[in-house]
Amino acid sequence: MNIEGGCYCGAVRYRAEAEPQMRAQCHCRECQYISGGSPNVIVGLPEAQFSYVKGKPVVFKRSDLDQPVIREFCGACGTPLTSRAPSVPGVVLIKVGSLDKPDLFGKADFVVFTIDKQSFHALPEGVPAFERMPA
Template sequence: MSLSGGCYCGAVRYEAGGEPRFKGQCHCRECQYITGGAENLFMVMPSADFAYVKGEPARFTRSDLEGPATREFCATCGTHILTRTPRDTSMVILKVGTLDDPGQYQGPQAAIWTADAQTFHMIPEGIATFAGFPGR
């Protein structure tokens, strides 16, 4: 699969390849902050096949958490592009809204952290749901 995308203002662009390891929907409170209140739609892609082709993102890592994720975003318009987790550096968690063709996502395989979901969040029928992170 070949993906391309970028931020709202066009200052940061990327290309991603390989097959998605997972396509999900996250309802955790942290994702709600990042999205402005909605659930977060994402694709887990191989980091070896991901590259910025225009611009360089700003990065933010919380200093008050053990093993925090790093969020990469456009410093100009604020668009959240991806997340990198120290637990698995072989992947990037790509935000679906940044894809040039969001239709390539084709919907989530599962919804995670549903224990934090708000009453206005929508979970597609027929997908697996997990109150927290699967396997933990």
């Protein structure tokens, strides 16, 4: 599958030729910060098949955590682009909102961190949901 996307202002673009390894919706509190209050909708692709083709993202990771998630976003417009989590090595987690064709996402395979779900968050029907990451 050919996947392309980038930020709102067009300063950063990426491309991947890969089949998604996972599609997920995350309700953790960190994702709520990054998304502006909503759950984070992501598609996981093999990191080796992903590349930035225009511009470079700003990289952020918390210095107070032992294994922080690395977050990449556009430094000009602030669009969240990807995350790289120690819990899923070798996988880049692309923010579905940054895809040129977000409909490629289809439907989540699972939902995680429902323990942090807000009352205004909706869970997709018929999708396995977990309070935390499944074992």
